[in-house]
Amino acid sequence: MKIRADIAELLRAGHRDNAISKQLGVCPKTVARHRAALGLPKDPPGRTSHTSLEDAWRAHTEPTDDGHLLWTGTINNGVPTVRHKGRRHSAYLIAYRIGRGRDPQGRCRPDCDRAGCVKPSHVDDGPGRARTRNTLAAIFGQGAAE
Ligand SMILES: [Zn+2]
Incomplete structure (x- = not known):
């Protein structure tokens, strides 16, 4: 078959x-x-x-040819959402946990330019994004990362 x-x-x-x-x-x-x-x-x-929550998350993802991981599941108020055991979880948060092995500090979002991307290495929390900006500012000068 x-x-x-x-x-x-x-x-x-x-x-x-x-x-x-x-x-x-x-x-x-x-x-x-x-x-x-x-x-x-x-x-x-x-x-x-x-x-597991991670398996439920994985079942709603789809890799793209250019290296992103798109969310194919539910979007709730603009946030990719996975339901597990009657609770709703942000797919960004789960992606962050998979990528970093810890809970994020603040809201998680993809740091790439692809809307709805939940690739663990593309999702960052607030402090993570600030670090990236500071690093870019240190390399290219203030304002470069804005
Ligand atoms: Zn991405």
């Missing part, structure tokens, strides 16, 4: 069969066949998935 990349990706991200079939508009049996073909364990009926 031919493996569909979108189904395989969601399965690997830990999504449940019926969630995937609903999201992609495919038959649950097709999803189950993919699961078997990929050698992934069946999800136990009636139990919530063990998808």
Whole structure:
């Protein structure tokens, strides 16, 4: 059988069969066949998935040819948002945690010029952005980084 990349990706991200079939508009049996073909364990009926927040985040990202990572999930008030266990999280914040291994100080935003980019190395918090500006100012003179 031919493996569909979108189904395989969601399965690997830990999504449940019926969630995937609903999201992609495919038959649950097709999803189950993919699961078997990929050698992934069946999800136990009636139990919530063990998808981690990071996996949930990853399932909504899409790399671009020019090195960014675009958010394909929900945007809430202009902020990419991922729902996990009934709570909403900023996708920028999760990207920052993945990239730095710690919580950001202040609001996170992409520092690149690509709107909606959630690439961990492109997302910075307030102090991080100020550091970048100061470094640029030190190299090129005041005002260069404005
Ligand atoms: Zn970027």
